[in-house]
Amino acid sequence: MKKLIKTSVAFTVVLLFNTGFVSNRSDLVRNDIQDQDGIEITGKVKEIIEAKCMGCHKPDARNEKARKKLQWVKVPDMNKEEQEHLVAELFEVLEEGKMPPKRTVERRPQMKLTDEETKTLLAWAEKEEKRLKGQ
8 A cells, every 4th residue: 555655656746747847848849830930921012922923933833943943822831941041032033133034024014023012022021031030
C-alpha cells in the first residue's frame, strides 16, 4: 500500500512538473506560427495584383515561364524564406520597371503599372519586409 501511495505521489509530481513545461512549449509553438504568418494581400494591393499580375502569374496561366516563376495564389502560404525572396524580387522588378514585361505592355498597354500603382506596391513590399524582419 505504501508503495502504491509513493508511486501515486511521484506520478503526480512528475505530471505537474511536465505540465509547466508543456504550457511553455505551446507558447513557443504559437509564436512560431505567428512568425510564419503569410503575406497579406488586401485592399488596393489586391486590386492591382488581380488587374495587372494575375493574368500571367496564376496556376492556369498560358505563360509557362511566368506561371513557374510566381503564382500569386500561393503567396500567402509561403514560408518565411520564400516570402523574403519574393519581397526582394518585388523591389527589384518594381524599381527597375521589369514587370509587366515590355512585350506584354506593347500588346496590352492597359497592363502597364501607373506610377501610383508602383508606389502602392513598393510601400506594401516595404511593409512586408519590415514584418518579416520583426520590426
